[in-house]
Amino acid sequence: MLDLGLTHVALPASDIGRSVEFYATYADMQVVHRRNDRETGSEVVWLSDHTRPFVIVLIQATIVQPVLSPLAHLGIGCKSREAVDMLCDKARQAGLLLEEPKDSGYPIGYWAFLRDPDGHTLELSYGQEIGLTVTQES
Secondary structure, X not given: OOOOOOOEEEEEEOOHHHHHHXXXXXXXXXXXXXXXXXXXXXXXXXXXXXXXXXXXXXXXOOOOOOOOOOOOOEEEEOOOHHHHHHHXXXXXXXXXXXXXXXXXXXXXXXXEEEEOOOOOEEEEEEOOOHHHHHHHHO
């Protein structure tokens, strides 16, 4: 099968193990591919939530500059407001919550920002209806 459209976002990561654990916990993603880059020797990991053919590529880096910071972020849709709250409680306890959950109404919905181990921003949301909007436009 030929890959078409947006397939991945690549992020530098200073500690692949910590980043894999973060995305497994807060984005329900698992490793689907792991290797050492032939040219650089850097560890490379692909993470997927198995909902679509899309991965986050983590590339081992000594220095992570620049980072995806609050306005630039990865977005994860959650099953409910309660799921967002539960993950935010966990992130708060771990010192990873950047912005408390808030309801911004349609089309933004209920959302919060977390910080991954390298400072990249992950948005958790409920009610954004991105999938519904895309299928209605097709």
